[in-house]
Amino acid sequence: MSKIKQVLSVNFGKIQPDSVEEYVKAGGYEALKKAFSMEPVAIINEVKAAKLLGRGGAAYPAGSKWEQLYEIQEFPKYIVCNADEGEPGTFKDKMLLEKDPLRVIEGMTIAGKVFNSHEGYIYIRGEYRKIQKVFQSALDNAEKAGYLGNNILGTDFSFKIHIMTGAGAYVCGENSALLNSTEGKVGRPRIKPPHLAEVGLFLMPTLVNNVESFANVPTIVLVGGDEYLSYGTPDSGGTKLVCLSGHAANRGVYEVPFGVTLRDIIFDEEIGGGVANGGKLKFYHLGGQSGPIGFPEQLDTAYCCKVMRNNGLSVGSGAVVVLDESVCIIDYLKSVTEFFIHESCGKCVPCREGNTQLQFILDKFSKGTATEADFALMKKLSTTMAKASFCGLGQAATTALDSCLKYRKAEFEAHLNKQCPAGVCFTNEEGGE
C-alpha cells in the first residue's frame, strides 16, 4: 500500500495555479457552495469532528479555536492566514501557495462565511515574493469569477483578502507578533491573555490559522468531518504535508496520512528514500528548529500528533531534517542555538540571555573545556527558558537540546574528553595539550 495520500496536493502540477476555471474543473469551490447552504455551527462541528490539528506547529485543535471565536459576539471579526513559514526546513506552505492557492483562498472564504467576517489577511513571508504575485492573481481571478469580493455566489455575503508581507523575522510567525506586524507595528509578541480570539487584529476578534490548516477546510466541508478523520489516526485527522530535507535522499514535500511511521517517512522509496549517498542515519530534526530531535531507535513511532507527543517527539510544522553520521550533535545544536540567538526578539530575559549563555556552554563542549557542572547548568537553563519565556520561540528554543541530553548524553560526555564521534570538533588541535 502506498504511504502517500493526496488530499491537499491533488492539484499540484495538474492545474494552472491561479486559474479559477481549472480549479473549479478539478472540483474546486464545491465546498464553498456547500458551505453556503450550511449553518455556521454545522461547519464548525465538521471541523471539530475532523480533528483538524493546527498545521502551523502547535497542533492546536482548529475546531476548538473556531468554536471559541464563534461564541464571541463582537464585530468585525478578522480571518488571518499565517503564511510566514519561518521554520527552517519547512516549505510546505510555499507549495500550497504556489501550486494550489485557490484551495487556501477557498478555505479562508469558508471561514469568513462561518464568522460573518468580511476581511481576511494573509501574511506571506517576505522571501516568497514570486508567490505573492501568483497569489494576488488567484485572488483577482476568484473575485472576477464571483467567489470572492462583493456578493459571493450571488449572495449578500462579501469577503476580501489582503496580502501582507513580512520582514523576514522568524518571531513574526508567532500569531500575535504576526498581527502586530500586520498592523504596521514592530513584530514582537503580545502579552496573552487577552487571547487573539477576543482581542486580535486591530483589537478585534480574530482567527489565525496556518496555510495548510485553511487548505484542509474545503475537503472537510465536502467529505464531512468523520470521513476526513478516517484518513488519519483517531487523534490526528487527515493528512500532513511533510518536508524532507538535510541528508534525505529525496528532499521535497510529500503528503502522508497521519499514522504512517517515521521510518516510512524517512525511508519509504516514494517518500524520503533513506539517507543520501548511502549515508547512515544519525538523527532527524522534526518540526523545524523549535522541534525535538529523534534518533534511529524511535523510527517506528507513528506520525500522529498525540503519539509523537507522548514519545517526546512532535509533528510541528511537518519538517523532517535528516542528518547522517558526519554531523556532530554539539555542532548541530550550536547552529540551532545560533538560529535562536539571531531570531530572539530580545524582549524577555530567559530567551535573550538564555540562548546567549547556552551558546557559550555548547561552545565549551566543542572546545573541550566543558565540565560535568555544565550539564546541570544546561538543564536549568533549558527548564527556565521552556517554562518561563514570554513566547513560543524562547519556550521551544531548547527542545532539540533536551532530546539530545536525554538520548545522547554520551556524545556530550565524549566531548568532555575531547572526543568528537563525528570528527567535527578538535580538528585543529590534533594531539594537542
Add this chain to the structure above:
Amino acid sequence: MHHVDPNVDVNLKINNIPVTVKGGTTIVEAASKVGIKIPTLCHHPDLPVRATCRICVVEVKGQKRFKTACNTMVEEGNEIYTNTKAVREARKTILELILADHPMDCLKCIRNTNCELQDLANEYNIKEIPFTPTAEVLPIEANNPSIVRDMSKCIKCGRCVEACQAVQDVYAINTANRSHEFTITTAYGKDLSESTCTYCGQCIAVCPVGALYEKDDTGRVWEALDNKELHVVVQTAPAIRVALGEAFGMDPGSVTTGKMVAALRRLGFDKVFDTNFTADLTIIEEGNELLQRITEGGTLPMMTSCSPGWINYIEKFYPELLPNVSSCKSPQQMFGALAKTFYAEKSGISAANIFSVSIMPCTAKKYECTRPEMNSSGYQDVDVVLTTRELARMIEEAGINFNNLAEEEYDAPFGLSSGAAVIFGASGGVMEAALRTVYEVVTGEVLQDVEFTAVRGYTGIREAEVDLAGTKVRIAVTSSLKNAKTLMEQIKKGESNYHFIEIMACPGGCIGGGGQPFRATAAIKANRAAGVYEIDSSQELRQSHKNPSITEIYEQFLEKPLGHKSHELLHTHYTPRKI
C-alpha cells in the same frame, strides 16, 4: 472564555492559603493580600505591564508552564504556588542571567543600597554567577543639563519606555534591535538633547537600577560652599519638604520643612530661603496677567508656566500655542532673578558674589536654569539646581543625622509664604492658589472657604467653573504630558472653552517629579500630596496676596504687578523648538 468581571468574587488558593479577591486582580496583588511577596522587576504598579523580565513566575496547578504573576489575573479555583523549588530555581536562574549581563558595579553606582536589582540579588542569596559575563562597557551619555543615561547598567525592563510613551506620550525613547542587541534608545541613537525629550525625568523615576539618573551637580555646590568668597543662598521647592524624609526612612508625606532648613544651614548655606515666597509672587503676577487677558481680550485659555518639563514639551510639540502660555517665569527663576537683584541690593552683597542654588523635585529645572534668557540679573539667575535626591546625598555625605535635627526657620526676606504657595507642589495647587487670590481681587469679597477641592487630585483632567463677580471663569487642571496633549488638541481644534489651564509635566504634579526619592508609586505620591495639603491647612496665612512679605517687595522694589520691573525680572518669553 476568560472574562474579567471586577464585580465578581474569585476564590483561589495561594500556597494553600484561601483568598478571595475581585475579578481582574493579578496574582501579585492577590498574593500580597495574604502576606506573600512575589518579586517583580519589569513591573511598576503605575505603568502598563510588559511581563518581560519573568522574575515573577509562579506555578499554577494544571499549567505546563509558569505564569508571570505581574500580569496574570486570578481565576476561580486557581491553586497557585509561589515558593516551590522549581519556582525558586527559575527565579534565581533568571536573576543570574540578568546579572551575567550586568556590570555589578554597586560600590560606585548611584543606586547602591537603593536598587531593585541589588535587593533581588540579596533576597535570592546570589553568591556567584554561573554564567559567562557579557556586560559591555558603554559610553555614559550626559550631554544635557538634566539626565544621565548609563546603558551598561540597563536591564532592559522597558519601564522608562512606558513612562515616556504611555504616561508622557513623548516617545523620546523606544526599544530597538533584537536578541542580545535589544536596547533602549532615542530615535537614531541621538543624544537626548537632540530628541523630543522634555527632561521631565519620569523615566528616571521608574528605572529600577542605576541606568538613568539626574546629572549630579553636588560637586559644584560643595565647591561653592567651600569658597569663602561666595555668598551661597538656597531656595527649596514646595514639593521637596514632603518627600525628602523618604530618603532617611521616614514615611512618605512626612513634613520635614524645619529639619530640611536645619540641614541646609549645617551644610553651610549662608541663607536658606523658600521658593514658596516666589510661588506667592507668581500668583500675584499670573493672577493679574489672567485678569488682563480676560478683560483686554488677550489669548485664552491662558496656561501656567511653572513646570519646565511642560514648557519644553509645548516648545517642541505645540509651538503654535506658545502665546497661550503665561509669560510668568517659574517660581524658581523669579527667585533667582530677585536673589541677584533685590536681595543683592538689600544685603549689600554684589550679585557677582552670590551663588544661587535651588533644591527641586525636578530634573527639567536643571535645564531651565541654563536657559540663556534666564539672566535678567545680569548673571545666570540660578547657578545650580539640585534634585531632592542630590540634597539627600549631600546630607548623608556631611554626616548629618537628619531624623534627629531640631526644626529651624527660613531666613528673611524670602522666608515667609502662604499655604497657597506650598500647594504648588501638588497638581491643582497653582490653580487653587490663583483662585484664592483672584476671587478676592475681582469680587472685593472675602473668600469664605479657600479650598477648591474640585481641582485637587492625581488623574485625568479636572475642570470647574468659578463665578467672579458675574464673569464665569472656566478652568481646567491636569498633570502628565499625555493629558496635556489632550488639552492642546482641544485648543487647536477650537474646542477649548477654558479661560485658565494648569499643567504639570509630571503625574500628580511636583510631588511626583523626576528628581524625587526613588520608588515612588501613585500611593506614595498621594501621601506626599496629603503632606502638602496638611501644611496648607495648618497655616494661618493661606492666600498669596495676604503675605506681608509680598506687599513689602512690591512697595520696596517691584512697584506693581505686571509693572516695568516685573516685566524685566519676573516674566520671560518662549522659543519654538519643533523637532
